[in-house]
Amino acid sequence: MEHISEKRYPVSAKDYKLYEEVGEGVSAIVNRALCIPLNEIVAIKVLDLERCNNDLDGIRREVQTMSLINHPNLLRAHCSFTIGHNLWIVMPYMAGGSCLHIMESAYPEGFEELVIATLLRETLKALVYLHAHGQIHRDVKAGNILINSDGSVKLADFGVSACMFDTGDRQRSRNTFVGTPCWMAPEVMQQLHGYDFKADIWSFGITALELAHGHAPFSKYPPMKVLLMTLQNAPPGLDYERDKRFSKSFKEMVATCLVKDPKKRPTSEKLLKHQFFKHARSNEYLARAILDGLPPLGERFRLLKAKKADLLLQNKALYEDKEQLSQQEYIRGISAWNFNLEDLKSQAALIQDFDGIPNAEDPDVSMKQKDRNNNVEPTAERLSHERANHSTTAPCHQDDFSDLHDLESSLPSFPIKPLQALKGCFDVGDDDVDGTSPDWKGTAQSDYAANVVNQESEANNTDNLGRSSSLPRNVVAEHKKFLSGPLMPDNAFSPKKIVGDENRDFLQPKYQPDRNYSGPLLYRQKRDANNPSSEGAVVQRKGRFKVTSADLSPKGPTNCYFSPVCGGSTSPSTSNLTAASVLPSLHCILQQNTMQREEILKLIKYVEQNFGKQMESAEAATNDLLPVYVLFSFFKKKLILFLVQNFLMLIVEFLA
Numbered sequence: 001m002e003h004i005s006e007k008r009y010p011v012s013a014k015d016y017k018l019y020e021e022v023g024e025g026v027s028a029i030v031n032r033a034l035c036i037p038l039n040e041i042v043a044i045k046v047l048d049l050e051r052c053n054n055d056l057d058g059i060r061r062e063v064q065t066m067s068l069i070n071h072p073n074l075l076r077a078h079c080s081f082t083i084g085h086n087l088w089i090v091m092p093y094m095a096g097g098s099c100l101h102i103m104e105s106a107y108p109e110g111f112e113e114l115v116i117a118t119l120l121r122e123t124l125k126a127l128v129y130l131h132a133h134g135q136i137h138r139d140v141k142a143g144n145i146l147i148n149s150d151g152s153v154k155l156a157d158f159g160v161s162a163c164m165f166d167t168g169d170r171q172r173s174r175n176t177f178v179g180t181p182c183w184m185a186p187e188v189m190q191q192l193h194g195y196d197f198k199a200d201i202w203s204f205g206i207t208a209l210e211l212a213h214g215h216a217p218f219s220k221y222p223p224m225k226v227l228l229m230t231l232q233n234a235p236p237g238l239d240y241e242r243d244k245r246f247s248k249s250f251k252e253m254v255a256t257c258l259v260k261d262p263k264k265r266p267t268s269e270k271l272l273k274h275q276f277f278k279h280a281r282s283n284e285y286l287a288r289a290i291l292d293g294l295p296p297l298g299e300r301f302r303l304l305k306a307k308k309a310d311l312l313l314q315n316k317a318l319y320e321d322k323e324q325l326s327q328q329e330y331i332r333g334i335s336a337w338n339f340n341l342e343d344l345k346s347q348a349a350l351i352q353d354f355d356g357i358p359n360a361e362d363p364d365v366s367m368k369q370k371d372r373n374n375n376v377e378p379t380a381e382r383l384s385h386e387r388a389n390h391s392t393t394a395p396c397h398q399d400d401f402s403d404l405h406d407l408e409s410s411l412p413s414f415p416i417k418p419l420q421a422l423k424g425c426f427d428v429g430d431d432d433v434d435g436t437s438p439d440w441k442g443t444a445q446s447d448y449a450a451n452v453v454n455q456e457s458e459a460n461n462t463d464n465l466g467r468s469s470s471l472p473r474n475v476v477a478e479h480k481k482f483l484s485g486p487l488m489p490d491n492a493f494s495p496k497k498i499v500g501d502e503n504r505d506f507l508q509p510k511y512q513p514d515r516n517y518s519g520p521l522l523y524r525q526k527r528d529a530n531n532p533s534s535e536g537a538v539v540q541r542k543g544r545f546k547v548t549s550a551d552l553s554p555k556g557p558t559n560c561y562f563s564p565v566c567g568g569s570t571s572p573s574t575s576n577l578t579a580a581s582v583l584p585s586l587h588c589i590l591q592q593n594t595m596q597r598e599e600i601l602k603l604i605k606y607v608e609q610n611f612g613k614q615m616e617s618a619e620a621a622t623n624d625l626l627p628v629y630v631l632f633s634f635f636k637k638k639l640i641l642f643l644v645q646n647f648l649m650l651i652v653e654f655l656a
């Protein structure tokens with residue numbers, strides 16, 4: 001247990017001198033600073049309360065947790081206080097920065113195994129402590145593992161943590177959809193039975209892969225796709241061929257964490273006893289191995305920002321060329337989860353054909369499809385066997401789908417629930433974005449910026465949308481998509497709020513856009529001032545369907561009307577759609593599809609049983625029914641395959 005410092009940190013801004021910016025997340029920026037009376041370097045996380053989408057509860061939780069925890073591997077807050085509408089959280093300065101930043105600067109392919117073992121052991125100790133105290137972290141990832149110059153490791157960021165012993169509202173928070181998609185456990189996405197500390201074990205496994213490869217699995221895909229892939233694909237893992245440089249015990253450790261059934265995952269305490277952590281070294285080793293030769297954190301951070309801004313400029317040029325090609329995907333995205341057009345454009349540029357997805361990140365995923373929903377704790381032998389066969393094993397649909405029971409058990413994992421869960425995350429509500437809206441260009445930053453003595457960060461903070469660089473505003477906005485961050489159910493606290501087009505971007509949280517596609521989901525409701533109200537007007541075309549405004553009337557699902565459309569033409573009015581208006585229709589399609597699927601399955605079962613009975617008798621085997629039965633068996637497989645693919649495509653079409 002760490003000795004709690006008796007030092008009293010001042011709770012007044014004048015006692016601190018802000019230096020350069022050393023990090024930024026979804027909701028905050030972090031500066032190195034000097035605590036003048038104590039003559040001590042600290043880090044100060046500055047959150048603009050007005051831009052936190054009313055997530056005051058989350059902030060309160062973070063501050064509370066950060067000041068109560070007492071463990072050497074957890075980042076504890078020295079103190080916190082408000083200045084105007086900014087909240088300052090004063091904490092120890094971790095001069096090495098986050099593992100994510102270190103990888104981005106110097107280890108893009110990931111760390112070596114001994115480093116990973118050491119980093120993960122320290123992180124796991126933090127989780128053991130948190131779990132023993134009934135706390136779920138919910139955002140374990142390399143970006144939240146911080147290292148000090150002496151190599152000590154601390155897990156940070158309690159913005160979305162939850163207490164397992166909570167009751168009432170906070171208990172309900174464990175049924176909410178928080179975390180960062182790539183690191184998020186399937187049960188958190190599924191929203192079926194809530195979740196517990198085992199969700200952290202899943203994220204821990206994903207973090208292990210992130211540290212091994214330099215990025216999390218599926219990190220190049222948009223959040224909604226990550227959700228689908230996490231739910232549908234076999235769990236990601238270390239590949240026996242591709243990851244030859246890693247030991248069997250590392251692969252095994254990752255595999256034990258990444259089991260879809262949370263009950264089959266080990267507790268943090270049990271995991272800490274795993275053979276893999278016996279390799280872990282000292283903090284000094286860590287400092288020598290990964291921090292030696294790195295520039296100071298502030299400089300690294302500045303270089304990274306510049307690099308990302310450059311990349312964005314290149315990407316922009318790239319997807320301008322691809323404008324035509326990506327148009328289809330781009331249009332698709334509009335009625336899905338994301339209403340930021342720039343976001344959609346960049347997503348479209350990245351989206352590949354969904355059918356090709358399983359192999360893109362993890363070449364053995366398609367092979368592992370058979371293991372979908374596997375509840376068996378994987379052994380190295382099993383994985384080894386799978387991987388040994390991986391080059392020759394194509395997904396065998398016939399085998400996969402020849403058993404109705406297999407099929408039925410796989411269907412519930414289709415992500416209907418996440419869609420429902422996401423529904424609450426859209427901004428819906430009044431038009432009031434005026435008086436209460438912060439003035440993004442001025443006041444919000446001013447109290448804070450006044451304290452920044454470093455010219456560089458001062459320049460960056462004068463305009464929150466342009467603070468990253470001198471790039472044009474639109475470029476900066478895109479640039480900011482490249483860091484990851486937690487999924488903020490940002491509108492859960494303001495479900496009635498409507499954001500007009502013109503204000504939507506302004507209402508993005510101050511530091512929100514810094515993310516890549518593995519980053520947070522920030523759902524925005526776009527209310528269309530020009531929305532055609534005439535019944536029957538086509539307001540949306542989605543692949544094979546068109547949705548008319550009549551569909552969007554509040555008559556309930558039975559009034560949904562979808563009719564086939566030809567070709568891939570897209571309606572310009574698509575961009576005027578609102579999330580709230582489309583969701584009931586989406587829901588309806590899914591419901592209808594589920595019902596149809598169930599009906600067909602019932603029919604198949606019925607026919608099968610009746611044929612089965614007849615076929616049991618010796619006479620029947622020789623009668624005319626035999627060819628019919630063979631034909632039926634053949635079509636059954638085809639039909640099931642068709643059903644599954646169709647259902648999948650339907651969801652993908654709407655959510656991609």
Ligand SMILES: Nc1ncnc2c1ncn2[C@@H]1O[C@H](COP(=O)(O)OP(=O)(O)OP(=O)(O)O)[C@@H](O)[C@H]1O
Nearest residue numbers: 023024025026027028030043093094098484485486
């Ligand atoms: N005490 C610290 N010392 C040094 N760097 C820090 C410290 N705290 C945070 N950082 C850096 O700032 C970044 C953002 O901080 P933090 O994660 O707390 O913000 P956030 O808005 O909660 O981010 P996210 O929600 O994306 O995880 C971190 O990833 C890390 O690189």
